[in-house]
Amino acid sequence: MAEGWRHFYFYRGPLFIGSEKSFEEAAYVAFGAPFDGTASYRPGSRFAPLQLRLMSMYLELPKEHLINLCDLGDLAPTNSIEAMLRRVGEAVKRICEAGKVPVILGGEHTITLASASSIEDIDSLIIFDAHLDLRSEFMDTQINHTTWLRRLLEKRSFREVVVIGARAYADEEEEFAEEMGVSVISSREVIFNFSQSVRKVESLIRDAERTYLSIDVDVLDPGYAPGVSNPEPGGISPIQLFTLIELVSERLELRGVDVVEVNPLFDNGLAAANAVYAVYHALLASATKSS
Numbered sequence: 624m625a626e627g628w629r630h631f632y633f634y635r636g637p638l639f640i641g642s643e644k645s646f647e648e649a650a651y652v653a654f655g656a657p658f659d660g661t662a663s664y665r666p667g668s669r670f671a672p673l674q675l676r677l678m679s680m681y682l683e684l685p686k687e688h689l690i691n692l693c694d695l696g697d698l699a700p701t702n703s704i705e706a707m708l709r710r711v712g713e714a715v716k717r718i719c720e721a722g723k724v725p726v727i728l729g730g731e732h733t734i735t736l737a738s739a740s741s742i743e744d745i746d747s748l749i750i751f752d753a754h755l756d757l758r759s760e761f762m763d764t765q766i767n768h769t770t771w772l773r774r775l776l777e778k779r780s781f782r783e784v785v786v787i788g789a790r791a792y793a794d795e796e797e798e799f800a801e802e803m804g805v806s807v808i809s810s811r812e813v814i815f816n817f818s819q820s821v822r823k824v825e826s827l828i829r830d831a832e833r834t835y836l837s838i839d840v841d842v843l844d845p846g847y848a849p850g851v852s853n854p855e856p857g858g859i860s861p862i863q864l865f866t867l868i869e870l871v872s873e874r875l876e877l878r879g880v881d882v883v884e885v886n887p888l889f890d891n892g893l894a895a896a897n898a899v900y901a902v903y904h905a906l907l908a909s910a911t912k913s914s
């Protein structure tokens with residue numbers, strides 16, 4: 624092969640979970656949504672997709688070849704939240720129409736408003752997050768990383784919405800959660816009574832079939848994941864997160880996954896590494912279940 628030397632010496636840049644599958648052959652299709660325009664504390668999550676790919680290069684992920692994934696690259700950057708939500712929604716729709724599962728690399732959590740709205744036949748949402756993101760508005764805007772879940776639940780309902788690892792929220796968010804039947808499992812519950820929280824998750828998802836999994840990396844204790852935009856002390860551990868992710872991904876059909884809020888500007892590498900591992904565990908559990 625005349626061009627073989629180029630493949631031997633050069634490398635096109637890192638891909639998420641190191642996967643080089645084409646769109647046609649892939650079961651999972653990843654893309655980056657590099658947006659942090661509504662950040663209220665510290666911006667920087669726009670750089671996460673790149674960092675998650677770079678981290679993918681250095682992690683040894685057992686059986687990663689079983690994850691049939693294509694990395695499309697990043698959506699074109701924009702400073703408009705409306706434009707980014709349109710792009711995310713359109714990309715997710717196209718990927719689902721092709722019969723594949725979208726994997727979105729945030730960016731801030733607001734992008735989940737577009738992705739979860741664009742997948743029609745999901746009956747449940749499983750969210751790992753320190754926050755509830757159920758505010759009615761924040762810092763004079765209606766659509767941002769603290770309100771997206773409220774905006775979503777105002778638009779459509781699900782059989783089950785579970786937020787796991789929560790510990791930082793306002794009264795109005797707790798009230799809205801109760802009113803809408805959102806199930807909340809606090810970080811203390813997970814930390815002090817892990818087996819009970821496993822049983823609680825199992826029981827909550829008993830009647831669900833097809834789910835969207837959203838992983839906000841600030842669910843982890845900042846000691847495990849310092850590089851996030853809104854660190855909240857008192858978080859769960861990586862092994863607790865991975866075990867619960869595997870449970871959900873084995874029991875339910877994953878129709879969409881995202882990982883959000885990694886902020887490489889404040890990271891020592893751990894938030895990015897844990898984010899890659901979290902998605903890896905979801906996809907591997909899902910892939911090996913159906914094969």
Ligand SMILES: [Mn+2]
Nearest residue numbers: 753754839841
């Ligand atoms: Mn959060």
